[in-house]
Every structure is written in structure tokens, then in C-alpha cells.
Amino acid sequence: MKTAFITGASSGIGRATAVALAQVGFQLVVTGRRRERLEELARQLAPTPVHLLLFDVRDRAATDAAVAGLPSDFLQIDVLVNNAGGAHGLAPIQDGDPDDWDQMLDSNVKGLLNVSQAILPGMVQRKQGHIINIGSIAGSETYANGNVYCASKAAVAALSKGMRLDLLPHHIRVAEVNPGAVETEFSTVRFKGDNDRAGSVYKGYKPLRAEDVADVIQFMVTRPPHVNIAEVLLLPAAQAAATTMRKDL
Numbered sequence: 122m123k124t125a126f127i128t129g130a131s132s133g134i135g136r137a138t139a140v141a142l143a144q145v146g147f148q149l150v151v152t153g154r155r156r157e158r159l160e161e162l163a164r165q166l167a168p169t170p171v172h173l174l175l176f177d178v179r180d181r182a183a184t185d186a187a188v189a190g191l192p193s194d195f196l197q198i199d200v201l202v203n204n205a206g207g208a209h210g211l212a213p214i215q216d217g218d219p220d221d222w223d224q225m226l227d228s229n230v231k232g233l234l235n236v237s238q239a240i241l242p243g244m245v246q247r248k249q250g251h252i253i254n255i256g257s258i259a260g261s262e263t264y265a266n267g268n269v270y271c272a273s274k275a276a277v278a279a280l281s282k283g284m285r286l287d288l289l290p291h292h293i294r295v296a297e298v299n300p301g302a303v304e305t306e307f308s309t310v311r312f313k314g315d316n317d318r319a320g321s322v323y324k325g326y327k328p329l330r331a332e333d334v335a336d337v338i339q340f341m342v343t344r345p346p347h348v349n350i351a352e353v354l355l356l357p358a359a360q361a362a363a364t365t366m367r368k369d370l
């Protein structure tokens with residue numbers, strides 16, 4: 122049985138990806154900081170073998186310890202989905218909160234590096250692996266007030282290309298999935314629990330569901346070994362650019 126390691130599986134795209142990969146026969150390592158969410162996911166996925174890891178991707182020592190402590194039957198990671206992260210705040214640069222900047226850069230960029238570095242030695246040694254980094258349309262299109270979040274996702278795009286180059290000799294596929302608007306807890310987190318403001322982001326058009334992104338990831342990781350779908354930009358049909366939605370109100 123192949124093993125997929127999915128960060129940020131307690132919610133949204135990560136959770137849906139866990140369900141989608143279980144459907145095609147993967148066993149799973151699922152990570153996040155909210156234990157009850159991951160336990161509930163594991164119950165839903167039974168009888169798929171699921172191992173839970175609770176750690177903050179910003180904490181390099183905790184990340185290393187969590188990966189090092191994997192039981193032997195989950196040690197060999199075939200697919201890594203670097204998904205954990207999100208946006209904190211939406212403000213002009215001069216009004217930005219440096220704590221928000223830290224959260225975004227430390228989770229979306231350094232967190233992805235922390236997890237990758239913990240898992241890569243095994244993949245390099247086995248000369249086999251597949252990494253899917255979750256970027257965003259925000260990585261290629263900077264929108265007003267998105268400054269640091271957009272920068273963090275531009276970094277994910279650069280890192281995905283860099284990883285693909287460096288890991289080429291080691292037979293490790295590296296790919297990036299860049300969604301547009303997906304209705305998850307993303308905006309609730311960005312707006313610090315303001316559900317009205319979060320809901321308004323998805324009003325007047327049909328956003329993607331987390332399951333739509335998970336379908337694409339499922340397709341990518343079930344291609345034959347000689348195929349790497351290296352980059353995907355996945356938008357709702359009603360979205361043409363980062364902040365351009367057709368609103369049929």
C-alpha cells in the first residue's frame with residue numbers, strides 16, 4: 122500500500138485530499154494542530170490505515186521529531202502534499218501586522234521547507250517520490266492588500282521549480298497546484314473569525330469546493346511514473362483573474 126503524507130488535513134483542501142487519496146488505495150499520514158478534527162477524519166476514513174501527527178509546521182524541531190517518530194509501516198512516504206498554510210489579514214502594506222507577516226511566511230514558505238526537508242532523505246535514498254506543493258493564483262498575480270500572502274505563494278512557485286530541478290537526479294517528481302477561490306476556512310482564518318466578511322468572498326458566484334482541488338491531486342498522483350503534471354492553475358469557471366469574478370447576482 123502506498124503512503125501519502127498530507128499537511129493541513131484537518132480542514133479544507135488537505136482534508137478533501139485525504140479522502141480522495143484514500144479512495145484510490147493510499148494509506149495516510151495526516152497532519153495539523155487540531156487533534157479532534159484529525160481524529161474525526163481518521164474515523165471517517167476507516168478502514169484505511171491513517172496515522173495522525175500533531176505539529177506546527179513553523180516549528181522545525183517539532184516537524185523533525187514528528188516525522189522521525191513515524192511507525193515503521195508509515196515511514197516510506199510515496200506522496201507528500203505540502204498544503205498547510207493560509208492567509209492572515211488583508212491590509213495595505215503600510216498597515217500590515219508584522220505578526221501576520223510572520224505567520225504567513227513561516228507557515229507557507231518555511232513550513233513547506235521544514236516538512237520537505239524532514240521527508241526528502243527517505244525519498245532520495247529510495248530514488249522515488251512525488252511532491253505536490255499547494256501554491257495559489259496569488260503566487261503569479263499580486264492583488265491589492267494581498268502583498269505578503271502573494272509573496273509567500275510566489276515563493277512556493279519558485280521553490281517548486283527549484284525543487285523540481287534539484288530532485289531531478291533523484292527520480293522525485295515535484296508539482297504545484299495553484300487554485301483560485303476555494304470555499305474553505307481560508308477566509309475565516311484570513312479575517313480572524315469574521316464569518317460575515319469571510320462569507321462575502323464567495324457570494325454571487327460558485328467558488329471551487331475543496332473536493333474539486335482534491336480530484337485534480339488524485340489524478341496527478343495516479344499518473345504513471347514517467348508523467349509529471351508539473352503545474353496546474355485551477356479556477357472556478359466564474360473566475361478569470363485573482364480578483365475578477367463574474368457575479369450573476
Ligand code: NDP
Pocket residue numbers: 128129130131132133134135152153154155158176177178179204205206207208228229232255256257258299300301302303304305306307308310331
Ligand atoms: P483551511 O484554513 O481550510 O485549511 C488550512 C489547513 O492548514 C488546516 O488544516 C490547518 O490546520 C493547516 N495549517 C495552517 N497553518 C498551519 C501550521 N502553522 N501548522 C500546521 N498546520 C497548519 O484552508 P485551505 O484548505 O483553503 O488552505 C490550504 C492551502 O491552500 C493553503 O496553503 C492555502 O494558502 C492554499 N490555497 C487556498 C485557496 C482558497 O481559496 N481556499 C486558494 C489557493 C490556495 P490546523 O489549523 O489544524 O493546524
Ligand code: 8X3
Pocket residue numbers: 256257258259267300301302303363
Ligand atoms: C487563495 C486565493 O486569491 O484569495 O490563495 O489569494 S486568493
